[in-house]
Amino acid sequence: MNVERNSDTQAPENHPYVGMWVTADGYIRHNLLANGRYDEARGTRESAYRGRYVVRGDHIDYWDDTGFTADGTFIDGVLHHAGMILYRQK
Secondary structure, three states: OOOOOOOOEOOHHHOOOOEEEEEOOOOEEEEEOOOOEEEEEEOOEEEEEEEEEEEEOOEEEEEEOOOOEEEEEEEOOEEEEOOEEEEEOO
């Protein structure tokens, strides 16, 4: 994977945001993998979306394998993404 790096970009395997993020109702589950990939489940549909991601500071950019892009922002330990709010699953 060719990941753009700058002083604000941290390698995914070392990033504190790696792990599972879920909506309050548990319907959307974002797994930010340590290899720079993500896997999103929706309801009973596992792996509904997959792709790569890059975190720069508190901003995350997604590139889905089907071609669309998205982004989000981490604010006070909460991920705000595409109108959704996701919380870190412990």
